[in-house]
Amino acid sequence: xxxxxxxxxxxxxxxxxxxxxxxxxxxxxxxxxxxxxxxxxxxxxxxxxxxxxxxxxxxxxxxxxxxxxxxxxxxxxxxxxxxxxxxxxxxxxxxxxxxxxxxxxxxxxxxxxxxxxxxxxxxxxxxxxxxxxxxxxxxxxxxxxxxxxxxxxxxxxxxxxxxxxxxxxxxxxxxxxxxxxxxxxxxxxxxxxxxxxxxxxxxxxxxxxxxxxxxxxxxxxxxxxxxxxxxxxxxxxxxxxxxxxxxxxxxxxxxxxxxxxxxxxxxxxxxxxxxxxxxxxxxxxxxxx
Amino acid sequence: xxxxxxxxxxxxxxxxxxxxxxxxxxxxxxxxxxxxxxxxxxxxxxxxxxxxxxxxxxxxxxxxxxxxxxxxxxxxxxxxxxxxxxxxxxxxxxxxxxxxxxxxxxxxxxxxxxxxxxxxxxxxxxxxxxxxxxxxxxxxxxxxxxxxxxxxxxxxxxxxxxxxxxxxxxxxxxxxxxxxxxxxxxxxxxxxxxxxxxxxxxxxxxxxxxxxxxxxxxxxxxxxxxxxxxxxxxxxxxxxxxxxxxxxxxxxxxxxxxxxxxxxxxxxxxxxxxxxxxx
Amino acid sequence: xxxxxxxxxxxxxxxxxxxxxxxxxxxxxxxxxxxxxxxxxxxxxxxxxxxxxxxxxxxxxxxxxxxxxxxxxxxxxxxxxxxxxxxxxxxxxxxxxxxxxxxxxxxxxxxxxxxxxxxxxxxxxxxxxxxxxxxxxxxxxxxxxxxxxxxxxxxxxxxxxxxxxxxxxxxxxxxxxxxxxxxxxxxxxxxxxxxxxxxxxxxxxxxxxxxxxxxxxxxxxxxxxxxxxxxxxxxxxxxxxxxxxxxxxxxxxxxxxxxxxxxxxx
Numbered sequence: 001x002x003x004x005x006x007x008x009x010x011x012x013x014x015x016x017x018x019x020x021x022x023x024x025x026x027x028x029x030x031x032x033x034x035x036x037x038x039x040x041x042x043x044x045x046x047x048x049x050x051x052x053x054x055x056x057x058x059x060x061x062x063x064x065x066x067x068x069x070x071x072x073x074x075x076x077x078x079x080x081x082x083x084x085x086x087x088x089x090x091x092x093x094x095x096x097x098x099x100x101x102x103x104x105x106x107x108x109x110x111x112x113x114x115x116x117x118x119x120x121x122x123x124x125x126x127x128x129x130x131x132x133x134x135x136x137x138x139x140x141x142x143x144x145x146x147x148x149x150x151x152x153x154x155x156x157x158x159x160x161x162x163x164x165x166x167x168x169x170x171x172x173x174x175x176x177x178x179x180x181x182x183x184x185x186x187x188x189x190x191x192x193x194x195x196x197x198x199x200x201x202x203x204x205x206x207x208x209x210x211x212x213x214x215x216x217x218x219x220x221x222x223x224x225x226x227x228x229x230x231x232x233x234x235x236x237x238x239x240x241x242x243x244x245x246x247x248x249x250x251x252x253x254x255x256x257x258x259x260x261x262x263x264x265x266x267x268x269x270x271x272x273x274x275x276x277x278x279x280x281x282x283x284x285x286x287x288x289x
Numbered sequence: 290x291x292x293x294x295x296x297x298x299x300x301x302x303x304x305x306x307x308x309x310x311x312x313x314x315x316x317x318x319x320x321x322x323x324x325x326x327x328x329x330x331x332x333x334x335x336x337x338x339x340x341x342x343x344x345x346x347x348x349x350x351x352x353x354x355x356x357x358x359x360x361x362x363x364x365x366x367x368x369x370x371x372x373x374x375x376x377x378x379x380x381x382x383x384x385x386x387x388x389x390x391x392x393x394x395x396x397x398x399x400x401x402x403x404x405x406x407x408x409x410x411x412x413x414x415x416x417x418x419x420x421x422x423x424x425x426x427x428x429x430x431x432x433x434x435x436x437x438x439x440x441x442x443x444x445x446x447x448x449x450x451x452x453x454x455x456x457x458x459x460x461x462x463x464x465x466x467x468x469x470x471x472x473x474x475x476x477x478x479x480x481x482x483x484x485x486x487x488x489x490x491x492x493x494x495x496x497x498x499x500x501x502x503x504x505x506x507x508x509x510x511x512x513x514x515x516x517x518x519x520x521x522x523x524x525x526x527x528x529x530x531x532x533x534x535x536x537x538x539x540x541x542x543x544x545x546x547x548x549x550x551x552x553x554x555x556x557x558x559x560x561x562x563x564x565x566x567x568x
Numbered sequence: 569x570x571x572x573x574x575x576x577x578x579x580x581x582x583x584x585x586x587x588x589x590x591x592x593x594x595x596x597x598x599x600x601x602x603x604x605x606x607x608x609x610x611x612x613x614x615x616x617x618x619x620x621x622x623x624x625x626x627x628x629x630x631x632x633x634x635x636x637x638x639x640x641x642x643x644x645x646x647x648x649x650x651x652x653x654x655x656x657x658x659x660x661x662x663x664x665x666x667x668x669x670x671x672x673x674x675x676x677x678x679x680x681x682x683x684x685x686x687x688x689x690x691x692x693x694x695x696x697x698x699x700x701x702x703x704x705x706x707x708x709x710x711x712x713x714x715x716x717x718x719x720x721x722x723x724x725x726x727x728x729x730x731x732x733x734x735x736x737x738x739x740x741x742x743x744x745x746x747x748x749x750x751x752x753x754x755x756x757x758x759x760x761x762x763x764x765x766x767x768x769x770x771x772x773x774x775x776x777x778x779x780x781x782x783x784x785x786x787x788x789x790x791x792x793x794x795x796x797x798x799x800x801x802x803x804x805x806x807x808x809x810x811x812x813x814x815x816x817x818x819x820x821x822x823x824x825x826x827x828x829x830x831x832x833x834x
Contacts, residue, residue, distance in 0.1 A: 097749040099774035113754025177331045178529035276539030382790035393805035398795040428737035
């Protein structure tokens with residue numbers, strides 16, 4: 001599903017002394033099937049933005065279009081439930097939403113609410129369990145007996161079991177150890193490609209954005225600050241520093257390298273291996289191939 | 290290295306008789322004024338070590354000695370004066386209804402007179418850059434600000450050891466930088482021993498010494514440079530390696546000789562530059 | 569969004585009423601509740617009304633906040649008035665309507681009782697409007713102090729109250745977060761039959777309890793790590809102090825009581 005924001009503003013507690021604009025005149029377009037990273041500090045409007053994607057927030061001004069769904073201040077879609085079944089949201093620390101007696105029941109909770117048949121749910125759970133890296137032996141256990149990492153996988157399975165077309169991930173790796181973080185991102189990337197999802201990743205990690213996203217949106221104080229391909233956005237060191245964001249470590253290194261050697265290696269999202277080769281050519285004084 | 294401050298002697302711990310051992314026969318020392326980083330995957334036992342250090346837990350086997358005192362039921366209250374701790378979740382350790390009440394909490398528990406509290410509150414809050422928030426309520430603070438208040442609360446009782454138990458894990462990069470800058474300042478000024486339990490590589494690189502935990506055992510104990518030379522092994526036990534270390538390896542694979550394991554960009558560039566001048 | 573969160577009804581201010589020691593305010597209101605029932609004629613009612621209205625104006629709390637505090641009890645005040653109007657059969661008959669007869673006694677009685685209600689509510693809401701919950705907690709802890717002798721856990725009670733106050737905003741934010749997550753999983757909190765909506769509370773309450781218990785556990789550990797071992801030997805940062813202004817107010821209030829006793833016999 002294509003997603004379009006057109007001049008969207010969102011005001012909390014409108015017409016009160018506490019009114020405060022969380023999102024301000026925001027416009028962008030996300031084509032179906034893309035992997036978009038949204039980056040910004042706490043308070044930049046990220047969480048308000050993602051609430052618009054499944055109708056938890058309705059724009060105070062402007063319009064949001066998600067596939068055939070159309071959200072404006074005076075026109076709420078009647079079939080909100082259908083929108084929510086097609087846009088899955090994995091919130092920060094999703095393990096906090098678990099509540100059922102068994103893992104199986106918790107995963108089934110979402111699809112049941114959206115009217116998926118029992119047989120179909122069982123089939124989906126069977127497929128999902130290995131995909132999210134759990135074992136079937138856990139299905140009958142209480143989700144509260146699992147480790148933190150396993151609980152998170154159960155919660156994610158609960159969102160995926162609805163078979164959304166758009167998957168919104170709000171800092172899905174927060175609090176995991178390095179291996180857990182890597183496995184989690186690889187899992188989402190595989191799902192993204194295999195199921196042709198539109199994925200929207202809210203993250204603080206420039207490294208993850210470079211690695212997985214094909215489009216980056218930088219938010220600052222509720223407005224769009226920058227937008228573009230990762231290799232275009234992440235080389236703009238000064239602009240990013242102005243909003244207290246850093247460039248990925250690889251870009252930092254390439255900048256320092258250029259200062260020292262007077263020769264630049266352009267950042268093209270290449271692998272560390274490729275960078276090592278470019279450096280070797282310069283250091284050894286050989287011509288570039 | 291200074292005087293031994295904390296000693297773990299053959300310490301083993303588990304949460305119950307039927308439970309698996311979380312720590313298995315661990316022995317190590319921590320010295321005065323040093324910065325020690327403890328790393329390991331989730332569930333490797335690193336947080337248990339922190340809780341054992343100020344008597345929130347007691348080992349089933351072995352003993353722990355802090356500044357000459359064995360940690361037991363009788364000594365914990367004096368030990369907790371020497372060993373301050375900042376935990377992972379900024380919300381769940383903020384006791385006071387305002388910033389100054391929270392900093393006061395530890396001092397109130399120890400019967401410090403009111404006038405003394407007021408001086409120490411303003412001193413420690415200035416040390417962490419939170420002096421303008423005396424009367425602010427916790428829900429108006431960011432995670433990083435709450436953790437800085439937590440650090441001030443610990444400093445207010447002038448401990449010898451400050452333990453950060455994954456204190457930056459729930460913060461955004463900005464909050465993380467704030468905390469690490471604060472901690473750097475504070476350690477220098479107050480001459481503390483600092484123990485950081487973390488996944489964050491930047492925190493590890495800055496430490497004097499690193500202990501790597503794996504499945505309840507001490508996997509390695511060395512200076513950061515030596516730890517990061519064991520890249521494949523680190524990955525094996527679920528840990529990460531800094532970008533420069535990986536790049537250095539790739540360069541070696543391309544026939545470039547790196548003289549020492551680089552800890553930061555500058556070191557690696559310096560090495561490359563020397564090499565470049567020679568060719 | 570959390571900036572708008574106000575716990576209780578407290579309206580920040582620097583007025584004399586705000587600055588009074590919370591114990592003074594609680595004591596005065598405690599006695600006010602009694603003496604309101606001693607008022608028995610126009611003069612004594614006027615005296616008390618003047619005292620209450622004067623306190624209100626000195627506090628400089630905007631009238632709309634006070635009215636907001638009164639909204640839930642307006643009905644009670646009006647109802648009491650009407651009840652007395654119908655029931656009291658004293659004084660001269662004003663007029664009758666079918667079976668109902670209205671007497672002057674009813675009007676006066678009704679007015680008097682409603683006025684008592686009004687004054688009581690005005691004064692108690694003035695307390696919560698000008699005193700932070702934590703000040704009230706401190707005052708209660710201090711005033712209940714003598715009960716420690718009979719092993720009543722005064723300190724623990726006060727600590728529990730202050731920690732609850734501290735965690736109210738945190739738990740409210742948490743509730744909001746969990747309800748958003750469950751709404752995304754297809755739970756409908758807002759529409760549908762009552763039975764369905766009641767069922768929708770389970771996925772909200774279970775995670776909320778789980779997290780509250782986890783928080784409590786971690787908080788207990790953090791408190792222990794920071795040397796908390798009960799009320800024994802503790803000092804306090806927040807201190808209550810009776811100032812000149814408190815004594816002044818006590819004297820003034822004593823005059824009101826004296827005036828009331830004197831005017832009762834009019």
